[in-house]
Amino acid sequence: MKRVFSGIKPTGHLTLGNYLGAMRRWVAVDQHQADALFSVVDLHALTVEHDPARVRRLSRQAATLLLAVGLDPERCTVFVQSHVDEHARLSYLLECVATDGEMRRMIQYKEKAVRERARGGSVRLSLLTYPVLMAADILAYGTDEVPVGEDQAQHVELARDVAVRFNQRYGHTFVVPRATSPGVAARVMNLQEPTSKMGKSDDVGPGIVYLLDEPDVVRKKVMRAVTDSGRDVVYDREERPGVANLLEILAACTGGNPEALSGVYESYGALKKDTAEAVVEVLRPVQQRHKELCADPGYVEGVLRDGADRARAMARPTVDAAYRAIGLLPAP
Numbered sequence: 001m002k003r004v005f006s007g008i009k010p011t012g013h014l015t016l017g018n019y020l021g022a023m024r025r026w027v028a029v030d031q032h033q034a035d036a037l038f039s040v041v042d043l044h045a046l047t048v049e050h051d052p053a054r055v056r057r058l059s060r061q062a063a064t065l066l067l068a069v070g071l072d073p074e075r076c077t078v079f080v081q082s083h084v085d086e087h088a089r090l091s092y093l094l095e096c097v098a099t100d101g102e103m104r105r106m107i108q109y110k111e112k113a114v115r116e117r118a119r120g121g122s123v124r125l126s127l128l129t130y131p132v133l134m135a136a137d138i139l140a141y142g143t144d145e146v147p148v149g150e151d152q153a154q155h156v157e158l159a160r161d162v163a164v165r166f167n168q169r170y171g172h173t174f175v176v177p178r179a180t181s182p183g184v185a186a187r188v189m190n191l192q193e194p195t196s197k198m199g200k201s202d203d204v205g206p207g208i209v210y211l212l213d214e215p216d217v218v219r220k221k222v223m224r225a226v227t228d229s230g231r232d233v234v235y236d237r238e239e240r241p242g243v244a245n246l247l248e249i250l251a252a253c254t255g256g257n258p259e260a261l262s263g264v265y266e267s268y269g270a271l272k273k274d275t276a277e278a279v280v281e282v283l284r285p286v287q288q289r290h291k292e293l294c295a296d297p298g299y300v301e302g303v304l305r306d307g308a309d310r311a312r313a314m315a316r317p318t319v320d321a322a323y324r325a326i327g328l329l330p331a332p
């Protein structure tokens with residue numbers, strides 16, 4: 001059975017982009033068709049300016065939401081990255097295989113470094129080496145497939161390169177993974193800045209729909225989405241990014257096709273109204289289940305404890321093999 005790994009970073013409240021671009025597919029497809037692991041990758045949240053208490057809170061919330069969207073701990077492994085030491089152990093070895101040039105070419109690094117400097121902070125070394133830790137997350141589990149949104153495809157490519165290089169130099173140790181994408185809504189854009197991705201740690205709050213936004217907040221955000229000065233509803237990502245984004249969100253929520261949906265609407269107002277309602281309906285059961293899970297924190301803790309035990313047992317043999325292959329003396 002193929003192995004799937006994916007993660008979510010507790011750098012902010014989870015968004016509609018996280019859900020449509022990644023989590024929904026984990027629930028509908030991956031947990032049924034694969035030996036799948038899903039992780040709250042909290043070590044990655046330390047790569048930018050952070051408040052420790054907030055990261056802890058967001059980690060718990062992200063884990064609860066993974067279960068609320070429908071991941072079933074009987075079918076897949078749900079855990080927190082920092083609970084499994086193998087990620088950090090392997091990351092160092094992979095730093096000895098990846099290059100400085102590869103890290104500096106990463107688009108997300110360049111974008112986030114600019115943002116950190118603009119916010120008056122300095123750029124943490126871990127932001128540069130982030131893709132290596134992500135490669136460790138993936139390679140530690142012998143992962144075949146990594147279901148991610150478009151924004152993460154470059155990082156998965158790096159994990160592939162590092163795996164191939166390690167195997168060539170030190171003998172076959174890692175499975176070479178590949179990224180899989182959800183197709184529609186692979187890149188949900190910010191409603192206020194439709195040429196930028198809807199990211200959970202963005203500054204443009206009104207353009208982001210959070211999974212736990214109240215229905216009226218969702219409606220307000222969607223109705224205020226930036227469109228353009230045209231009037232007709234056409235699906236054109238380049239020329240009409242705002243309208244295209246709404247059509248993609250509506251299509252993703254209703255199982256339709258953005259191109260076909262564009263023919264159904266004669267005004268932006270009607271498109272926005274239906275999109276808002278479609279999003280509210282998609283989020284309703286998630287919010288209901290989240291509420292129930294919050295009332296039972298012991299259950300979530302138990303899932304994370306079992307998940308970490310299972311993940312550790314899966315990762316350890318591969319990481320130990322990598323330690324031996326690269327030339328380290330086994331501990332007596």
Ligand code: AQP
Binds near residue numbers: 152197200
């Ligand atoms: N806007 C998006 N559209 C489609 N997919 C998205 N994903 C994130 N944003 C969108 C996918 O969600 C999964 C988890 O993402 P992550 O937690 O690793 O963080 P990220 O990709 O860096 O996303 P964010 O939300 O923008 O976080 P910040 O703001 O902290 O950088 C991934 O599979 C991602 O592709």
